Amino acid sequence: MNKKAKSLDLHGIGCSPGIYIGKAYVVKKTNYNLPRYWINNKEITSETERFLSALEKASEEIEKIQEKLCKFEGREQINILDTYHLILQDKRLRENTIKSIKEEHINAEWALYKNAEKIKNHLIQHGMSHLKERANEFSDIQERILCHLLGKNKASFTNLPKNCIVIAHDLSPAETAQLIKYNIGGMIIEVGGTTSHTAIISRALGIPCIVACHQASSTLLSGETIIIDGTHGKVITDPSEMLIEEFTKQQHHDFELKKIFLKETHLSAETKDHHRIHLTANMELIEEIQSIKENGAEGIGLYRSEFLFMNQKKLPTENELFKSYQMILKSIYPYTVTIRTLDIGGDKVLTTYPYEKETNPALGLRAIRFCLKEKAIFKIQLRAMLRASLYGKLKILFPLICELEEIRRAKEILNEVKEELYREDNHFDNNVKIGVMIEVPSSVMIANELAQEVDFFSIGTNDLIQYSLAVDRSNENVDYLYRPLHPAILRMLVQTLDAAKKHHISINVCGEMASDPLYILFLVGMGFQELSMNALSIPRAKRMIRSITQKQAKKLFQTAIKLTTASEINNFAKSQINKLFAKEPYILTL
Amino acid sequence: MHSEKEFILKNKLGLHVRAAAQLVKLANRFSSQITIYKGNLKADAKSILDLLTLAAAKNTTIKVTCQGSDAKDSLNAIENLIKNEFHEV
Known part of the structure; x- marks a missing residue:
């Protein structure tokens, strides 16, 4: 390998796998x-x-x-x-x-x-x-x-050349959403962690992405040819022809592997001892529907509906929303689509809404709090959803519920909307299931009471971890504390699952945790039967689930839950997976 | 002092970015005012943006005028650069 070229390499955290060779575009x-x-x-x-x-x-x-x-x-x-x-x-x-x-x-x-x-x-x-x-x-x-x-x-993206690799210090979800309208080959971000929005979106779109790549935007120049290796978190600058050839080969190899996985997408995710697990997809953009179907998802477990509201000059009308929802429901049928109501606020803001600056946006006016305050906007979305409900199978999910009154208030508004639709002679499915997102510790503690108000739970692990461990997942200084296998998190998952079982409501896990090969077996071992993840991870998850027994997974989890620190559990998980998938080492990297 | 001379650009890309950059760097070494003419268009040889807007492709005839105390030296240097086809490889 070319030594000179090597010393110019940049490193970061690979958060969306794959290789791409292309021209850099530095977002100023x-x-x-x-x-x-x-x-x-x-x-x-x-x-x-x-x-x-x-x-x-x-x-x-x-x-x-x-x-x-x-x-x-x-x-x-x-x-x-x-x-x-x-x-x-x-x-x-x-x-x-x-x-x-x-x-x-x-x-x-x-x-x-x-x-x-x-x-x-x-x-x-x-x-x-x-x-x-x-x-x-x-x-x-x-x-x-x-x-x-x-x-x-x-940031401004005018002049964005096609198929470039975008490099930026940081991208807000709004900017990322704006960016993906262009065909881009990869993304390199200086800050952030593997669960930041840029990471989630790049995985969703299957674009290689590296985060926490320090000084990328000051070192790289627009127009130069670089190689991004999202699997290993590496950027190669000034690559020699030899390297380009080498990476092109690797690119083809990855592609072939993916094809092997994709061949199994029609098979069901069933353990060797016949426990059926439902793998559904998380979706942010309507453009992902094709990939969701190709990867063998059994429906959409989490549709993050705010993306239709962001980056718009004005709020979408009820009809515009209705048409989008109708289209999604129709194309996913006979499977179910779970639409999460607007999760605006925090790091995702509406360009159309005059926000007051909050000192602590993660704890501020966001998600259901925003909707309950801006009832008019909330109602437009609920109306559009209900009207679309006739065209497929719909579930409605309310985010960031932290006390009973919130879900009761949301249900009241939903009923108001239903009344209105009745009066206007607008038809809808009256049996649409509703659920709450379990993503703050308080909702875990009152899961028994919440379970009596709704039809299902959906555990949003990203936020649950952030709020439980008090760690901002996009802050590179404390990123290391963001640990899905913290004993506290595992216990909360168990507690929530128990409440759901007790009250006979369904439950799924829809955070990034559900897609990580390191955690999937534990989740199956705990007894979860539905996991929602980015579409690209589904074929791998399916392969993992199909090669183990529920009994094995259960035993693993029972050992893990007795361990007392996140590192111990993490190491245990790694060693077990390496043992189980010794013949398929790529299962962890792909 | 005033010196001037006409040249035909023989290098492959004419007065493209790299060639223009070379010319600017060279011109900046002299105190004379150096102007490049292409037909009615003129450009300050010390301004890369000026030179680029001339759009002087291969086989274009350009006139170089130098005005100042080191006019002759600067013209000689520029002549050298053009004849060496801007040291293109």
């Missing part, structure tokens, strides 16, 4: 709503200085990257960087921008934008064909300067 934090304002005579000097200092900072930034590169002879990148430097020093951009500040009395951001756009358009219109591509690089520079003028802001 820029602002859509460019600040535009007029300045007075006295401010001209300070505004000019602000602009010049931003230019200087951008130059320094490029220099830093360049220094790093020189050591490894990344000639192509150095050439690009040279050009960046020349543009940053260029008289035309510099002088025209300062002239605009002085003569038009406008702020630096506006002046920069005006002149940069002028130059860019000129390049596009008059430049030679291959120069047009340079307009992208020029945009990158423009963004870098703007970034220094503004400090932090929203």
